[in-house]
Amino acid sequence: MITIALSKGRIFEETLPLLAAAGIVPSEAPESSRKLIIGTNRDDVRLIIVRATDVPTYVQYGAADLGVAGKDVLLEHGGAGVYQPLDLEIAKCSLMVAVQQGFDYLGAVQQGARLRVATKYTDCAREHFAGKGVHIDLIKLYGSMELAPLVGLADCIVDLVSTGGTLKANNLVAVEHVRDISSRLIVNQAALKLKHDQLQPIIDTFAATVAARH
Numbered sequence: 424m425i426t427i428a429l430s431k432g433r434i435f436e437e438t439l440p441l442l443a444a445a446g447i448v449p450s451e452a453p454e455s456s457r458k459l460i461i462g463t464n465r466d467d468v469r470l471i472i473v474r475a476t477d478v479p480t481y482v483q484y485g486a487a488d489l490g491v492a493g494k495d496v497l498l499e500h501g502g503a504g505v506y507q508p509l510d511l512e513i514a515k516c517s518l519m520v521a522v523q524q525g526f527d528y529l530g531a532v533q534q535g536a537r538l539r540v541a542t543k544y545t546d547c548a549r550e551h552f553a554g555k556g557v558h559i560d561l562i563k564l565y566g567s568m569e570l571a572p573l574v575g576l577a578d579c580i581v582d583l584v585s586t587g588g589t590l591k592a593n594n595l596v597a598v599e600h601v602r603d604i605s606s607r608l609i610v611n612q613a614a615l616k617l618k619h620d621q622l623q624p625i626i627d628t629f630a631a632t633v634a635a636r637h
């Protein structure tokens with residue numbers, strides 16, 4: 424049996440065509456079903472539906488052989504025990520620094536001000552500001568980062584941005600690009616050896632499908 428860990432929403436939707444190319448069709452949609460284990464047309468392949476941040480953990484411990492996870496999630500997880508053989512180029516966005524409209528971010532940085540930074544991505548944020556020589560106080564949040572500057576919890580946030588619509592709706596502006604983000608295929612290292620004959624064709628088909636999009 425091959426187990427593939429996915430999260431609901433954009434990652435599931437954008438992985439569907441890759442699965443289809445490998446001849447794998449889920450028997451249910453996770454949005455309409457409450458099942459956490461979803462069968463497929465192939466007796467030897469099943470999907471498990473977990474939180475996006477939990478995908479690397481299931482793959483690391485071998486509870487899933489394959490998974491799809493955002494680079495943001497992989498950077499914070501650290502990537503122990505998982506291979507990242509393939510950038511799937513799906514769920515693309517950017518990790519950005521954003522501030523409330525009118526906050527003079529460049530001025531604050533130039534004056535050497537200490538910044539309060541709210542984010543879910545504490546490792547990425549710490550590394551980014553250390554690289555710039557900016558001193559920060561980090562405030563760990565688990566969601567709705569956009570709120571933090573509006574109520575005085577933080578001077579800026581580090582968050583994922585795609586269209587910028589959520590920032591705009593909350594009177595925030597992106598002021599600095601931290602890094603580009605996309606989702607990767609991840610593989611349990613032991614499974615790649617033990618189930619090589621089953622896994623490698625799926626990995627190869629995903630790679631060919633991504634390459635054919637260029």
Ligand code: ATP
Pocket residue numbers: 430431432433434474475476492493494495496514515516566583584585586604605606
């Ligand atoms: P939830 O939104 O349910 O709290 P989550 O934020 O962990 O959970 P998603 O919003 O589905 O889950 O995000 C999953 C992955 O998709 C992220 O890890 C990231 O790589 C990518 N992603 C997040 N936001 C965007 C976005 N606005 N545009 C494109 N990709 C995104």
Ligand code: MG
Pocket residue numbers: none
């Ligand atoms: Mg989200």
